[in-house]
Amino acid sequence: MIGPTVIARRIGTEQQPIAIVDGFHPDPDALRGHAASLSFTAGRNHYPGIRAPLPDDYFRQVRVPLMAVLREVFGAARIDLLDASYAIVTTPPAQLESTQRLPHVDATEAGRIALVHYLSPEGGDGTAFFRHRTTGFERVDAGRAPDYYARLNAELVEHGPPPPAYIDRSTPLFERVATVEARYNRAVIYRSALLHSGAIAAGAPLSPDPATGRLTVTAFLATA
Numbered sequence: 752m753i754g755p756t757v758i759a760r761r762i763g764t765e766q767q768p769i770a771i772v773d774g775f776h777p778d779p780d781a782l783r784g785h786a787a788s789l790s791f792t793a794g795r796n797h798y799p800g801i802r803a804p805l806p807d808d809y810f811r812q813v814r815v816p817l818m819a820v821l822r823e824v825f826g827a828a829r830i831d832l833l834d835a836s837y838a839i840v841t842t843p844p845a846q847l848e849s850t851q852r853l854p855h856v857d858a859t860e861a862g863r864i865a866l867v868h869y870l871s872p873e874g875g876d877g878t879a880f881f882r883h884r885t886t887g888f889e890r891v892d893a894g895r896a897p898d899y900y901a902r903l904n905a906e907l908v909e910h911g912p913p914p915p916a917y918i919d920r921s922t923p924l925f926e927r928v929a930t931v932e933a934r935y936n937r938a939v940i941y942r943s944a945l946l947h948s949g950a951i952a953a954g955a956p957l958s959p960d961p962a963t964g965r966l967t968v969t970a971f972l973a974t975a
Contacts, residue, residue, distance in 0.1 A: 755816040759824045762880055763889040763928035767945055769880075770820040771931055775868055775938040776813055782806070782968075783870055786837050786961040798969075799842035799851050799917075801959055805835055805968060813938075817866070820940050825864060827974035833863075835970035837870075840949055841959045844916045852913040853903075854881040854925055854946040859893045862975050863943035868968035869933040875965060877933035879918070879950040880941075881925040889928060890944045917951035943971060 755774040762769055776782060791801035810817070810832065821827040842851070857865050867878055882889045883899060885906065891899045906924055907913075913922065921927045930950050931939045941947070951957075951965070958964040 757816065757820060759820075760929070763882055764887070765889045767890055767942060768824050769929075769931070769939060769941040769945075770824045772816050772820060772938045772940065773934065773936065775816060775936055776809075778812070779870055779936040782809075783961065783966065786870070786966055789837070789961075791837070791839065791959065791961075794838065797848065797850055797855075798838065799847060800838060800840040800957075800965075802836040802838050805837060809835070809968070813868075816938075817940075821864065821972070821974060824940070825942070825974060827862070827864070829975045831973045833971040833973055835968065837961070838967050838969045839959060839961065839964040840951060841957050841964065843957060844953070847915055847917070849907070849912040852916060852918060854879075854883075854918060854948045856891045856946060857943035857971060859891060859896050859944055860973075861892065862973055864940060864972040864974055865943045866938055866940045866968070866970040866972065868938040868970075869935065870966040870968065871933065871964070872935045874933050874935060876919070876949060876951045876955055877931045878939050879920075879927050879948050880929045881918075881946040881948070882928050883946060884924060884926055889946055890942065891946060892944045916953060918948045919950040919952055
């Protein structure tokens with residue numbers, strides 16, 4: 752069996768590191784079968800879809816490539832798991848909240864890392880990363896957050912809310928600086944403070960069925 756393949760990249764003008772790992776889990780078909788047996792519930796923290804718990808051994812199965820990436824790409828010596836689950840985007844564009852139509856950051860604290868593991872065999876939509884045009888920020892950490900949100904809120908007051916759609920390309924307020932294509936059993940790992948969004952195209956099917964929907968694992972880690 753061929754093991755995981757890691758590609759490290761730096762994106763945007765700020766040259767922030769991301770890692771792409773193909774062949775991330777040794778048995779992705781088993782994960783899909785497990786997900787199909789579960790009852791999903793509404794996501795938390797503005798997630799536009801549904802979530803369900805992972806198998807107990809998920810992180811044991813991916814420990815080797817994950818630890819290598821966190822150590823070699825992000826310089827982490829200690830890792831703590833904050834949250835992880837299966838996730839499926841299901842919210843129709845017309846029902847998105849205003850914040851769900853914009854790029855977002857998952858955390859502003861130093862050392863926070865996000866992981867998305869794609870589990871749809873068809874591939875489909877991946878993850879896009881953005882630069883806020885007014886500030887030039889591609890990363891919103893605790894020091895930048897007050898300025899960023901003040902300027903963004905002023906822009907939204909002046910220009911109105913974004914249209915009811917997932918953001919998957921450049922807009923008047925944000926420039927897309929990179930996109931990671933979704934492939935079966937691929938993971939993308941990046942700092943939680945990067946501005947990003949699911950790159951979900953207009954008209955994409957948003958089925959809640961794990962067998963046909965945009966099934967992923969999403970996880971959030973604290974590193975030091």
